Amino acid sequence: DTGVSQDPRHKITKRGQNVTFRCDPISEHNRLYWYRQTLGQGPEFLTYFQNEAQLEKSRLLSDRFSAERPKGSFSTLEIQRTEQGDSAMYLCASSAGQGTYNEQFFGPGTRLTVL
Amino acid sequence: SQQGEEDPQALSIQEGENATMNCSYKTSINNLQWYRQNSGRGLVHLILIRSNEREKHSGRLRVTLDTSKKSSSLLITASRAADTASYFCATDFSRVYNQGGKLIFGQGTELSVKP
Numbered sequence: 254d255t256g257v258s259q260d261p262r263h264k265i266t267k268r269g270q271n272v273t274f275r276c277d278p279i280s281e282h283n284r285l286y287w288y289r290q291t292l293g294q295g296p297e298f299l300t301y302f303q304n305e306a307q308l309e310k311s312r313l314l315s316d317r318f319s320a321e322r323p324k325g326s327f328s329t330l331e332i333q334r335t336e337q338g339d340s341a342m343y344l345c346a347s348s349a350g351q352g353t354y355n356e357q358f359f360g361p362g363t364r365l366t367v368l
Numbered sequence: 369s370q371q372g373e374e375d376p377q378a379l380s381i382q383e384g385e386n387a388t389m390n391c392s393y394k395t396s397i398n399n400l401q402w403y404r405q406n407s408g409r410g411l412v413h414l415i416l417i418r419s420n421e422r423e424k425h426s427g428r429l430r431v432t433l434d435t436s437k438k439s440s441s442l443l444i445t446a447s448r449a450a451d452t453a454s455y456f457c458a459t460d461f462s463r464v465y466n467q468g469g470k471l472i473f474g475q476g477t478e479l480s481v482k483p
Contacts, residue, residue, distance in 0.1 A: 295456050295473030359410040
């Protein structure tokens, strides 16, 4: 395993359903980030973890969104009661702790379509 | 918004030509990073320049940083069709080295290199 992986790659759901995405970071990285990207825009920060601690959450992360990283390894992002406005690419990234300047390495993303 | 601005939004050149993309930001940074994104894919980290650096090279890439003007540029020399992608600058506003935390992305420049 040489990179960040995300699952699923694509998710189509109906409005009102719950969805959960998974991210597996690079194994030695202790920081994990979630971003959201809509068409034609740059990624927007959602939340980040250092080990299992969630250190920052964006105002974009409404009460319907929750993220966890229970053992400081993989992370899940859950969206409850999805809305059409949640349709976007959800990107996960990880970075090493010591000795770095916060270079972040991204996974391939999960594309969510809410019908 | 802290989001940086990128210029131009789109750039179309012939193979072999140089491509220059610019990024401006609003507040003091720890470092600035450039990423590439192929259509529908995750982001690939290209290069990082620290706030105390003025220029950095990596292969065909040259990045400059002018902290007095709060701007950076990315130059791709001798472009190839495979360079066709969106390019994003991302700023790290963390106060100290290795603090970690979110990156703030610009809206990107869409580069098209025609063979």
